[in-house]
Each structure stands twice: as structure tokens, then as C-alpha cells.
Amino acid sequence: MSLLSTKSLAKSVAAALGVASLIAGICSAETTLIKDAKIHTLSSQGVLQSGDVLFEDGVIKAVGEDLSVEADTVIDGAGKVVTPGIFAQITQIGLVELGSQEQTADARTEHEEQGASFSVDKVYNHNSTLVAVNRSNGVTRTLVAPQVGSTVFAGQGAIMSLKDQYHPLIAKDVAIFTAFGEWSAEGMGGSRASVLFELNKAFDEARLYQKNRTAIEQGDFRELTYSIADLEALQAVINREIPLLVNTQRESDILTMLDFAKEQNIRIGFVGAAEAWKVADQLAEADASVFVDPMDNLPDSFESLGKRYENAAILSEAGVKVMFLGQGFLATHNAYTVRHSAGNAVAYGMDYDKALAAMMSTPAGYFGGDETYGQIAEGYKAELVLWNGDPLEVTTLPEQVWIDGEAVSMENRSTKLRDRYKDLDTDKNTGYRK
Amino acid sequence: MIKVPAKTRLTLAALISAAFLSACDKPQKEDKKDVEPNTAFESTYKAHSYHPVLIENATILTAAGDKIDKGSVLFKDGKIVAVGTDVETPTDDNLEVIDANGKWVTPGLIDVHSHLGVYPAPGVDSAADGNEMTAPVTAEVWAEHSVWPHDPQFELALAGGVTSMQILPGSANLIGGRTVTLKNVPARSVMEMKFPGAPHGLKMACGENPKRVYGSKGRSPMTRMANIAGFRDAWIKAADYKKQWEDYENGEGNGKPPKRDLQMETLAGVLKGEILIHNHCYRADEMALMLEIADEFDFLISTFHHAVESYKIADKLAENNVCSALWSDWWGFKQEAFDMVPENVALVEKAGACAIVHSDSPTGIQHLNKDAAKSMASGNAMGMEITPEKAIEWITINPAKSMGIGEQTGSLEVGKMADVVLWDGNPFSVYSKAEKVFIDGALMYDRHDEKYQPVSDFQLGQYDFDVEAQEEAAL
Numbered sequence: 081m082s083l084l085s086t087k088s089l090a091k092s093v094a095a096a097l098g099v100a101s102l103i104a105g106i107c108s109a110e111t112t113l114i115k116d117a118k119i120h121t122l123s124s125q126g127v128l129q130s131g132d133v134l135f136e137d138g139v140i141k142a143v144g145e146d147l148s149v150e151a152d153t154v155i156d157g158a159g160k161v162v163t164p165g166i167f168a169q170i171t172q173i174g175l176v177e178l179g180s181q182e183q184t185a186d187a188r189t190e191h192e193e194q195g196a197s198f199s200v201d202k203v204y205n206h207n208s209t210l211v212a213v214n215r216s217n218g219v220t221r222t223l224v225a226p227q228v229g230s231t232v233f234a235g236q237g238a239i240m241s242l243k244d245q246y247h248p249l250i251a252k253d254v255a256i257f258t259a260f261g262e263w264s265a266e267g268m269g270g271s272r273a274s275v276l277f278e279l280n281k282a283f284d285e286a287r288l289y290q291k292n293r294t295a296i297e298q299g300d301f302r303e304l305t306y307s308i309a310d311l312e313a314l315q316a317v318i319n320r321e322i323p324l325l326v327n328t329q330r331e332s333d334i335l336t337m338l339d340f341a342k343e344q345n346i347r348i349g350f351v352g353a354a355e356a357w358k359v360a361d362q363l364a365e366a367d368a369s370v371f372v373d374p375m376d377n378l379p380d381s382f383e384s385l386g387k388r389y390e391n392a393a394i395l396s397e398a399g400v401k402v403m404f405l406g407q408g409f410l411a412t413h414n415a416y417t418v419r420h421s422a423g424n425a426v427a428y429g430m431d432y433d434k435a436l437a438a439m440m441s442t443p444a445g446y447f448g449g450d451e452t453y454g455q456i457a458e459g460y461k462a463e464l465v466l467w468n469g470d471p472l473e474v475t476t477l478p479e480q481v482w483i484d485g486e487a488v489s490m491e492n493r494s495t496k497l498r499d500r501y502k503d504l505d506t507d508k509n510t511g512y513r514k
Numbered sequence: 515m516i517k518v519p520a521k522t523r524l525t526l527a528a529l530i531s532a533a534f535l536s537a538c539d540k541p542q543k544e545d546k547k548d549v550e551p552n553t554a555f556e557s558t559y560k561a562h563s564y565h566p567v568l569i570e571n572a573t574i575l576t577a578a579g580d581k582i583d584k585g586s587v588l589f590k591d592g593k594i595v596a597v598g599t600d601v602e603t604p605t606d607d608n609l610e611v612i613d614a615n616g617k618w619v620t621p622g623l624i625d626v627h628s629h630l631g632v633y634p635a636p637g638v639d640s641a642a643d644g645n646e647m648t649a650p651v652t653a654e655v656w657a658e659h660s661v662w663p664h665d666p667q668f669e670l671a672l673a674g675g676v677t678s679m680q681i682l683p684g685s686a687n688l689i690g691g692r693t694v695t696l697k698n699v700p701a702r703s704v705m706e707m708k709f710p711g712a713p714h715g716l717k718m719a720c721g722e723n724p725k726r727v728y729g730s731k732g733r734s735p736m737t738r739m740a741n742i743a744g745f746r747d748a749w750i751k752a753a754d755y756k757k758q759w760e761d762y763e764n765g766e767g768n769g770k771p772p773k774r775d776l777q778m779e780t781l782a783g784v785l786k787g788e789i790l791i792h793n794h795c796y797r798a799d800e801m802a803l804m805l806e807i808a809d810e811f812d813f814l815i816s817t818f819h820h821a822v823e824s825y826k827i828a829d830k831l832a833e834n835n836v837c838s839a840l841w842s843d844w845w846g847f848k849q850e851a852f853d854m855v856p857e858n859v860a861l862v863e864k865a866g867a868c869a870i871v872h873s874d875s876p877t878g879i880q881h882l883n884k885d886a887a888k889s890m891a892s893g894n895a896m897g898m899e900i901t902p903e904k905a906i907e908w909i910t911i912n913p914a915k916s917m918g919i920g921e922q923t924g925s926l927e928v929g930k931m932a933d934v935v936l937w938d939g940n941p942f943s944v945y946s947k948a949e950k951v952f953i954d955g956a957l958m959y960d961r962h963d964e965k966y967q968p969v970s971d972f973q974l975g976q977y978d979f980d981v982e983a984q985e986e987a988a989l
Contacts, residue, residue, distance in 0.1 A: 179847035180722070210846065378876055379666050379973065380635045386977045408877065413846035420884065423944030474884045474944045475891040494845075497825075498855040502896060504829045504865070 110152045111136040112485065114466060117157025119143065122164060122433070122441040123455040133162060135462035138485035143456055155466065155480070163471050164440045164454055165220025165463040165481065168415040169371055169403050170257075170325075170351060173222045174204035174211055174240060176412060188227045188234070196256050196282070196317075197309035198226050198235025201249050210413055212492040215242040217416035218465045218478045221250060221453070223443065228259040228327050230267035232278045236313065237325070239447060243483045254447045255349070256317055259327035260337055261383050272333065276340065282306055283344050286314035323347040323446075325371070329354040330383035338366050349446075351405070354384035357391045360398035369401035369446055374425035374435075376408060392438070393429030401446060402430075404438045423472035435472065461485075547763050547771070555658065557708035559697055561954030565608040566590035568601070569936060572614035577621045577910040577925040581903040587619055589932035592954040597926045612950075618941055620906055621926050622677025622933030622953065625879050626792070626839045626913035627819050627872035631681055631696075631704070632657055634665030635876065645684035646691065650728050650735060651748045653716065654776035655691035657681045661704040664970040667876040672698050672959045672968065674880030675935040675948035678709055680917050682819075685719035685794040686727040688735065688744045692780055693717055693792055695917050697953055700968045713918040715816070716784055718745070720795035720804060721850045742803060749811040752781030790816040790918055792839075796850035798826035805834055817916045819872065822851050825858045828865030837868035837916040841878070842888040859886075859908060860893025860900060870916055871908040882909045887942035902942055931955075 112135050119131040121143060132147040133140060142149065177184035186203045204224060205211075214222075220242055226235035234257040241248035258264075260275055268274045285304045288296070289311040295301045297308065304311070316322045326337050329352050338359075341348035350356060353370040356363060363370065374392045379385045396402045404422055406415045422435040434442075437454075444454030453461050462485035469476035481488045500508045507513050567589055574585040576597060586601035587594065596602075603611070632644035643660035646652040661681055671679070677698055683690035693715035696707040720741065729736035735744050755778035761767045783789035791808070795801050795818045808815050817837040818824065822845065824831060824838035831838060840862070845854030855861070862869040871886045873879040890905040914924025923931040932955035939946035950966075951959035960966035 177846070178849055178852070181849065209852075375877055375881075377670065377880075378635050379976070380637045380876075382636050382638070385636070385973075388977075409847060410844060414843060417843070420888075420944055424881075427945045427947060472944055474887040475942060477891060477895050494855050497853055498857050498861075498896070501825050501855075502857070502861060509826070 109137045110485075111141070111149075112153045112155065112462075112482070112487075113147065113149060113151035114155045114157045114162055114464075117466065118161045119456055120161070120163045120433070120436055120471075121456040122437055123457040125457065127433075130158075131162075133456055133464070135464075135482075135485050138462055140456060140458055140460045140462050142458060157466060159468075160479065161467040161469060161471055161476075162456065163436060163465055163467065164456060165465055165483065166218045166416060166418060166439050167443050167454065168214065168219045168222040168418060169405055169439070169443055170225045170237070170411070171222045171406060171415045172227065172412045173214055173219075173224060173242070173415060174206065174208050175200055175224060177208060177210070179409065179413070187225075188229045190230070193307040193309055194235065195231045195233040195306065195310045196235065197307065197313040198233070199238065199253060199313075200224060200226055200235065201238035201240065201252055202247065204238075204240050204247065204249075206244060206246055206248060209493050210415075211242055211244075212489070213413070213494060214415050215244075215481060215483070215488055216478070216490045216492050216495070218419065218467075218471070218481055219416050220463045220465070220481065220483050222415065223254070223447065225255075225257050225325075228257060228264070232264075232268065232275070232282060233258050233310065239449070241483060243486075244488070251447065251449060253313070253316065253322065255323050255325045256313065257325050257327070257351070260333050261328050261330060262381055264327075272336075276336070279340065280344075282310070282314065283318065283346075286311050286318050290315060290318065317346050318344070320345070320347050323349045323369075325349045325351050327351040329381065329387075331355040331358045331386065333383065334359055335362065338362060338368060341366070341368070352384075354387035354391070356400075357388065357394040358386060360395050360400055363395065364399040369403065370395055371403045371405050373405040373407060373411070374421045374428070374430075389424065389428035392425040392435070393431075396430050396434050396438075401442055402434070402438050403443045403446065404435075419471050420474055423474065426472060432472075547765065555656070555705060555708075557710045557712075558703075558705045559699070559701075559708055559710055560706075561592045562699070562956035562958070564952075564956035565610055566595075566604070566606055567610045567612065567952070567955070567957075568603060569612045569614050569619055569934075572617055572619040572936070573940075574619045574926065575621075575903050575906040575941075576927065577903075577906050578927050579903060581901065585619075587926060587934060589934065589952070589955045592932055592956070594926055594928055594930050594932050594934075596928060612936065614936060616939070617949065618937040618939065618946070619926070620675070620883075620935050620937065620941055621910040621924055622935055622951065623675045623882050623909045624913040624917070624924060625671070625676055625679040625873050625882060625909075626817065626837075626870050626916050627874045628671075628679045628681055628876075628879055629684065629874070630667045630671060630679065630876060630879070631661035631663065631665045632683070634662045635667050645686040647686045647727055650687050650724055650744050651689045651777065652683075652687050652691050653689045653748070653778075653780040655683060656694065656714075657683045657691060657717075658694035658704045658708065661694065661696070661707070663701045663704060663707060664972045666970045666973045667879075668698055668700075669968045669970060669973075670876065671879045672951055673948060673961070675883065675937070675941070675951055676879055677933040677935070677951060677953045677958075678914070678917075678919065678923060679879070680715060680792070680913075682715070682717045682792060685717070685723045688719060688724045688741060689748055689781070690717040690719060692789070695919060699953055699958060700970075709919060711919075711922065713788060713790055714780075714783065715790045715792045715917065716780060718791060718793045718804075720793065720800040721797060722848055723794070738800070742807070745804075745807050746810070748781060749785075749807065749813075752778055752785055753811060755779075756782040756785050784813050785811065787814070790814075790916075792817050792819055792916075794819045796820050796822045797853075798823035800850075801827060802830065805830070805836070816918075817868075817870065820851070820874065822854050822858065824867075825855055825861035826853075828862045828867050831862065832865045832867035835868070837870050837912060838862045839870040839872040839913070839916065840889075841874075842871065842885045842892070856888065856892040857896050859889035860896065860898055863893065863900065863904070863908075864898060868912050868915065869908050870912045872913070883937075883941040883946070884944060885909075887944075890942065902940070905942065
């Protein structure tokens with residue numbers, strides 16, 4: 081794809097979509113106009129049943145019912161739907177190839193100095209198979225996060241674009257991840273009480289570090305448990321600049337962590353949050369957001385016996401900011417199927433627009449950056465998907481994805497395998513011809 | 515269904531397996547020894563009693579080729595009585611008439627690959643009973659002896675429209691043990707769930723899992739070549755065991771019966787065509803090797819499961835009459851699942867081979883209809899014209915055939931078990947839900963009536979998911 085010029089790619093996209101391509105003077109920037117599509121703007125403009133969106137230089141120039149403008153590339157969106165790109169939450173895209181093979185994965189560490197400070201954005205691999213598969217299926221950016229494991233803190237999250245370039249960082253160190261529950265207790269001596277002890281110790285040390293930075297760095301202070309790098313990383317949390325995101329399931333654990341956040345005066349969010357619906361009002365009051373998998377209703381541990389499909393709907397109704405995780409152990413490779421999960425959330429009572437927002441504009445607002453992404457509005461990034469129908473529907477597929485105004489290649493390893501084998505006994509599959 | 519005496523049931527089972535698997539009639543010598551078959555663990559399933567039901571004005575997918583608009587389904591005494599547009603309303607005071615205007619009706623969904631009950635929720639170590647990881651060949655174990663009927667995931671699958679399922683041992687072993695086919699009904703023992711007359715299956719596994727599990731213990735198999743050697747070794751022994759019994763039954767040898775061997779009984783059951791092979795096998799090249807083994811030892815493979823690469827050899831699978839049990843798009847969790855294409859199911863269908871959408875997941879089993887919908891959409895985007903009446907076969911009649919119960923259930927045809935789902939909309943939509951689920955004509959689940967929402971012993975008293983509160987939330 082990188083070998084193609086923008087113009088030839090735009091032309092091939094236009095040809096593929098069967099639309100007219102009006103090539104303007106070569107000195108002006110390329111403009112693209114999608115016409116007559118149903119547009120979910122996720123802005124105050126709401127839903128345009130038959131709307132146009134114009135973009136140039138990677139930025140949306142106009143959105144409206146009937147834009148009387150010409151463009152280099154015009155796409156007929158009649159009968160189709162446009163949304164912002166999917167912002168996939170808490171994945172290991174670019175950090176893993178094969179789930180079962182640790183040598184292909186960079187999402188966790190046992191290095192003793194790296195807990196809260198473990199930051200993975202620099203090792204994101206933009207050539208990973210997973211990037212092209214997810215991108216061509218509508219994911220345009222992702223919050224990559226380290227996997228919670230045996231340490232108190234898993235590390236830092238970063239927001240990456242799925243565009244085809246080295247280190248497509250959008251925002252660094254946007255949250256610190258930890259866990260409070262069965263698994264974390266197992267790694268921390270066997271009890272949740274020990275996890276809580278450890279979390280308090282870490283934050284106490286971070287505050288000591290804040291007040292005694294020079295002495296600690298010069299070694300003129302009592303020995304601390306956490307590395308200077310970790311204590312440094314925690315400053316953004318104790319200064320309330322970024323949230324602490326806690327993987328927690330059980331009602332009582334959620335409430336305990338809400339108390340913890342209050343005591344420590346930090347921002348907190350919940351990941352998984354199986355029984356969050358039981359405490360929806362407390363979460364709303366504390367302005368604590370949640371990341372839930374709307375496809376998960378399994379009472380698969382004693383800490384998640386109250387899990388149910390209505391979790392997202394009840395939380396959202398109570399005024400809690402809800403964002404969506406992908407589907408279980410497929411949340412990274414198949415991050416794009418989160419749109420089907422959103423459909424399930426709607427089937428079980430969630431407002432449609434809020435479900436769409438939960439994987440687009442809501443996280444943009446939560447992590448900062450909602451002045452440039454997550455809505456289809458003038459001045460926003462042209463990070464768009466054209467769907468052949470309702471994007472939450474299981475029979476809908478993406479037709480074209482744009483990142484920073486560029487039409488991305490809709491090919492990936494999977495489409496190439498399909499093309500090789502869709503007719504058996506041709507020289508494509510008998511002779512491995514490309 | 516009326517409970518039949520054990521002997522009769524056995525004969526029935528024998529008839530069924532003879533009809534569907536392979537005829538093994540042999541000329542019988544006069545001094546043939548009678549071998550009394552073992553009747554332990556026989557099905558004691560009894561259909562719940564229920565009044566006759568007529569569903570009218572529905573869009574019906576029969577899984578026998580048809581989509582019927584404004585159609586009716588009539589069932590009584592557990593069996594389907596009539597399906598079509600001109601079904602007469604019988605004069606029966608007990609008849610319940612359901613107006614299904616805007617709603618859809620399909621056969622009960624069937625999952626050919628599930629571990630419910632053997633890996634129940636909650637997933638604590640003490641209840642993980644699906645993998646006997648102590649030897650690469652454990653054909654002697656039966657999944658049904660691990661099934662915990664109170665796994666709360668059964669009732670979740672029921673709400674997803676699943677009426678029958680095959681429970682398999684895990685895939686740690688080359689030959690993991692016998693599978694069991696269940697009706698998805700509340701029960702106090704697994705015998706009360708067992709699908710009457712369904713043949714056993716045998717779980718086998720290719721590739722990464724067995725070699726990883728045993729290789730990491732420093733024992734064979736550590737490589738794929740040892741996987742194949744392990745299979746062949748087992749089948750050589752089984753062929754010998756089968757011959758010993760045949761000799762005995764034919765009055766040859768010293769007249770003493772051979773010593774029973776549970777492991778060999780299962781493998782010999784496969785060689786006799788009584789037990790169906792369900793083979794976890796991702797890669798096309800490994801499926802081809804397994805077909806060679808089947809040929810060498812003269813048995814049939816019913817189905818390759820998780821066959822991510824079936825599309826590469828769909829023609830060969832059609833030739834060999836082997837089903838492929840597939841996900842719509844799972845991939846990348848290991849090397850052998852790297853070559854996923856979302857068109858896999860459609861390409862298998864295109865080649866004329868038997869395509870099945872399966873779950874292997876307590877979540878996926880609740881959404882088989884949606885996974886089939888995704889596969890249908892991917893096929894159609896490639897230029898195929900797969901209709902809902904075709905796609906429904908992937909989750910009903912095709913798995914039924916794969917499990918050897920295709921004559922009893924899996925489609926809406928007169929005389930078959932009335933395993934029926936009423937959907938509140940097109941089942942190939944993310945927004946549609948099973949509204950009523952009938953098993954053998956009895957209402958087993960009703961989304962709007964708590965009385966028909968089974969709660970396992972385990973979930974009892976844990977959480978009260980009040981129906982009204984749910985519906986309120988759904989507003």
C-alpha cells in the first residue's frame with residue numbers, strides 16, 4: 081500500500097466502489113466527498129439520514145445534508161452508513177502475533193523494576209498481521225495495554241493509530257493498569273487484603289517520592305519497595321492527570337476500590353466490572369467509568385456470579401460512562417468484532433447511540449483527544465468507516481476505511497488466502513502464485 | 515417421549531447405528547457366542563409433557579431447504595405434525611395457538627462442539643474435568659462421566675436456542691475419550707440428559723495440543739510425527755482387539771472370551787462403525803494425514819473440528835464426505851489457527867462439503883445464529899448467494915447429521931422431534947433473541963415467563979435477575 085500514491089490509491093478505491101472520480105488540479109490537496117450516506121456523527125448534529133461528509137488533508141471540512149461541493153473523489157454512500165473508526169479498548173494489537181507463543185508477545189514483563197512504569201508503545205509493531213486485519217475491518221485506533229499478571233501494576237496504556245507507519249503514537253501513558261480480585265490475590269500472597277496492602281504501600285511511597293524526590297534519588301532516604309521509575313510513573317495518577325484502571329469483577333471489590341480511590345484522591349475506572357450494574361449509582365456518583373465486554377454473561381468465577389448482558393445498559397442508564405472491551409480471549413486478534421458486542425448491548429437494552437459511542441467517542445472523551453477524534457464534525461480527523469449497513473449488525477461489512485483522510489488498503493493476509501483458495505485447483509493454490 | 519425398556523432401546527440404538535453408520539452384517543455361524551451388551555449409562559431421558567402447539571404466521575426456516583413466509587408449525591406429543599402454509603387448526607381444547615407475526619421459527623440449534631458440564635462455570639480447578647492429561651491415548655474415558663448437570667451455562671445456552679449438543683473431552687490427548695450427545699434439559703443425572711439413541715463420538719486431536727502437553731512432560735508425542743505414530747499404534751491394537759472378539763463370537767479360538775479393555779472397546783466401536791470420530795484438526799495438511807489413517811484402518815471420520823483451513827481442501831472433504839465444524843472468524847490464538855478466512859464456512863459449502871458452525875465456547879454457544887450470520891455475510895460478499903434457509907443448516911441439520919441424530923432432529927419435518935425455536939425476529943440479526951424454546955414439543959424456555967427459565971442448583975439464591983427489572987432496563 082505504501083508503494084501506491086495517494087492519488088492512484090484513491091482512484092483504485094473509487095473504482096472498487098464503482099464511483100466517479102473527479103480529479104482536480106494536481107497542486108491542491110486531495111478532497112474526498114462521501115455523498116448520501118446515513119451518517120452517525122456522534123456530535124450534536126446527531127444522525128443524518130442522507131448526509132454528505134467532505135474531507136481534505138486528513139481533516140473533515142464539512143458535514144451536512146446536501147453539501148454543494150465538488151471533490152477529487154466522490155463516493156456514493158446511498159444505502160450505506162458512515163461512522164467514526166472503531167477505537168478498540170485495551171488490546172495487545174502490535175504487541176502479539178500468536179496468543180500461545182510467548183516469544184511473539186511483548187505485552188507483559190517480569191522485570192522487577194518495571195511495574196507501573198512498564199510502557200509498551202515503543203515496541204508496537206505496525207507490520208503485525210493483526211494491524212492490517214483489524215484496520216481493514218474498521219479499527220482505526222487502539223488503546224494498547226500491558227496484560228495484568230503477577231505484579232501489582234501491569235503498566236501504562238498508550239493510544240496508537242492503526243495507520244501503516246512506524247510508531248503511530250497518538251497519546252502516551254494515558255492510564256495505569258492494575259487488578260483487584262481472585263487473580264491478583266493469587267499473585268500477591270493469596271489474599272485480596274494483601275493486594276490492597278500493596279496498592280496502599282505503592283501510593284504511599286509515590287507520595288513520599290513526590291515530597292522527597294532529591295533525597296530518594298541521591299540515596300539519602302530509607303529504602304523503598306518500588307523502583308524510582310515506578311514511583312515516577314505513579315505521579316500522574318496521584319496528580320489526577322490519568323486514571324488508575326482496575327480489573328475488578330465483584331460488587332464488594334468494586335466498592336472497596338471506590339473507597340480506595342477516595343482515600344487516595346485518585347481517578348479510578350473499572351475493567352471487566354462484571355457486577356458493576358449492582359452499584360451503578362455509586363459509580364455514577366463517583367464519576368468512575370467502566371470498560372465492559374457486552375458479550376460476556378458467564379458466571380465463570382466466584383467473583384463474577386452476577387454477570388449479565390444488561391450490565392452495559394443499566395450502567396449507561398445510570399449515567400456511568402461505558403466503554404466496550406473486545407470479546408474475551410479474542411479481544412486482540414478479533415478486536416474489530418467489538419461492534420457485534422455493541423449490537424448485543426443494544427439487544428439487551430442499551431441505547432444505540434451510546435453503544436456506538438462506547439467504542440468511538442466515549443473513550444476519546446475519557447482519555448482526552450475528543451476535540452480531534454470520535455465525531456464526524458468539521459475540524460475533526462477524517463478517521464472514518466463506510467459500512468454496507470448497520471455497523472452493529474452481524475451481516476454488515478466495512479467497504480472502506482480512512483485514517484487521516486487516506487483510504488487504507490482493504491487487503492490483509494486473510495483476504496489474500498481467500499483469493500488464493502476461493503477456486504480450488506487453479507495455479508494460485510496448486511502453484512502458490514500470488 | 516415414552517420411556518422404553520432398556521432392551522428395546524438397545525435394539526433401537528443398534529438399528530440406528532446400523533442405518534446411519536455402516537452396515538456390519540456378517541454371516542453368523544451356528545455356534546456364535548451371545549455377547550450381552552453393556553447397558554450401563556443408558557439414556558433415561560424423558561420428554562416433559564406439554565399440550566399441542568400451533569405456531570402461526572411465522573417466517574419458518576425448516577433446515578430442509580425451505581423458507582416459508584406466513585407459515586405454521588404444528589406439534590403434538592413431542593413430534594412435528596405439520597409444517598407449511600396450509601396447516602389446518604386441529605380441534606383440540608388443549609391446543610395452544612401462538613401468533614408469530616413478525617417472528618421466525620427454526621429447528622432447535624445444535625452445537626457439535628461444547629464442553630458444558632465438563633468445564634462448568636465457575637471455572638475452579640476442582641471442577642475442570644474435561645482433559646484426562648495423563649496419557650496421550652485415553653479412549654477409555656467418557657465425557658458424560660464428567661458432566662455436571664448443574665453447570666449454569668446449560669441454561670444460558672438454552673436461552674440462545676440450543677436444544678441439543680455434543681459434549682467432548684478436551685484436546686490435550688491424541689485420543690481423548692468418548693463424547694456424549696445431550697438434550698439441553700434440567701436433570702439430576704447425565705443419563706436424564708442423554709439423547710436417546712445417539713451414538714457415542716470419539717474425540718481425537720491433531721497438532722499442537724497433544725505434542726505440547728506431552729512434549730512438555732518430556733514424553734511422546736513431542737512432535738507431529740509422533741502424533742501420527744501414536745494414532746497408528748492405537749488403531750493397530752484396536753484392530754487386533756476387535757479381531758479377538760470377532761473370533762470369539764464366531765466360535766473360533768479357545769472358546770474363552772477375551773478380557774474386556776475399556777480403551778480398546780471404544781476404539782473397536784469406531785472400527786465397527788458404532789462410534790463416530792470427531793477430530794480436532796486445524797491445518798489442511800494434517801487433515802489430509804488423518805484421512806490417510808482413516809483409510810489405513812478402515813474407519814470414517816465424521817467431522818473435523820476447528821478446521822480453520824478446511825477451505826484449502828474443501829474438495830477433498832467433499833469427496834471423503836467429512837463435515838467441517840468451524841468458527842466464523844476465530845484466529846491467531848496459536849500457530850495452527852493463523853490462516854483463518856471469514857469465508858471458510860461459505861467455501862466449504864461452495865465445494866459441496868458438509869459445513870457446520872460450532873462454538874467450543876460457553877459464550878459462542880449462546881450466539882450460534884450470529885456466527886452463522888457472519889459466515890453467510892462473508893460468503894455473500896464474495897459473490898455467493900447463501901440464503902438464510904441454507905445458513906440455518908450449519909447450526910441445525912448438519913451438526914445433527916455429524917452426530918448421527920439427523921433422522922431424529924435438526925429440521926422441521928413431519929415425524930421428527932419437535933425441537934423448535936421461536937425467535938423474536940430474523941435469527942440472523944444481532945438484535946434477535948430466542949423467545950420460546952421447545953424440546954420434544956415441551957416449552958423449556960420462555961424469555962417472558964420466569965416459570966420457564968430454568969435456574970440450576972448452583973445459581974439458586976446467588977442472584978435474582980428479575981425479569982421485570984430486565985425488561986425495564988431494556989426499555
